[in-house]
Amino acid sequence: GAGVSQSPRYKVAKRGQDVALRCDPISGHVSLFWYQQALGQGPEFLTYFQNEAQLDKSGLPSDRFFAERPEGSVSTLKIQRTQQEDSAVYLCASSLALQGRGYTFGSGTRLTVV
Amino acid sequence: DQQVKQNSPSLSVQEGRISILNCDYTNSMFDYFLWYKKYPAEGPTFLISISSIKDKNEDGRFTVFLNKSAKHLSLHIVPSQPGDSAVYFCAAIRMNFGNEKLTFGTGTRLTIIP
Numbered sequence A: 001g002a003g004v005s006q007s008p009r010y011k012v013a014k015r016g017q018d019v020a021l022r023c024d025p026i027s028g029h030v031s032l033f034w035y036q037q038a039l040g041q042g043p044e045f046l047t048y049f050q051n052e053a054q055l056d057k058s059g060l061p062s063d064r065f066f067a068e069r070p071e072g073s074v075s076t077l078k079i080q081r082t083q084q085e086d087s088a089v090y091l092c093a094s095s096l097a098l099q100g101r102g103y104t105f106g107s108g109t110r111l112t113v114v
Numbered sequence B: 001d002q003q004v005k006q007n008s009p010s011l012s013v014q015e016g017r018i019s020i021l022n023c024d025y026t027n028s029m030f031d032y033f034l035w036y037k038k039y040p041a042e043g044p045t046f047l048i049s050i051s052s053i054k055d056k057n058e059d060g061r062f063t064v065f066l067n068k069s070a071k072h073l074s075l076h077i078v079p080s081q082p083g084d085s086a087v088y089f090c091a092a093i094r095m096n097f098g099n100e101k102l103t104f105g106t107g108t109r110l111t112i113i114p
Helices: none
Strands: A005-007 A010-013 A019-024 A031-037 A044-050 A053-056 A065-068 A075-079 A088-095 A109-113 B010-014 B019-025 B032-038 B045-051 B056-059 B062-067 B072-077 B086-093 B102-104 B108-113
Touching (some): A010 A019, A019 A088, A044 A075, A044 B102, A075 A088, B019 B108, B032 B062, B045 B062
Antiparallel strands (some): A005 A019, A019 A075, A031 A044, A031 A088, A065 A075, A088 A109, B032 B045, B056 B062, B062 B072, B086 B102
16 A cells, blocks of 8 residues: 555553554565554554564563564554553554665554543 | 653744754664654654764755764754644664664654744
């Protein structure tokens, strides 16, 4: 596609519910990133994929967070047993090898846990 | 530990004047610095970047200056236009085997006054 597509745009979950957030990267982009942006803060790194390999998951805040990209294109970020502190915008981005030229973000999924 | 800091949460500038957004960092190992622009309900959009081995990069109305000794960078927008009103994020990358993980500041909301 022309850009990075994320779905759903908005998600309201009851505390304790599991959620799955989807990211469709730009076709052919090898690298895929997930970021979490809390209100009033900058985006914070969660995890990084190169094709289907998850090479860095150091930013995942707990073992309730899980990400996958089984065929090296679409990625899913799953949050189990959601808690109120998980409320944030979850941003996905994809890139080729950019050498510092930035990558393309999707519009994000706003998750609200009530 | 905030490695990238934007100490001004907001800035208002008259249309046609110069806008100067500032950013400080603590990690001397960063390889690239980037500026992203974000409109409400959209993902961040890459604006301009600079390698750590340079001190200036210019692209149209946008210029980024890097002062490595002071661990400080700034984005200059001249002349400022109403469409420049947005939140601007400073970000930094430490290259690590293709993982271009971004470390973001907390953002500065720029308002251009017509």
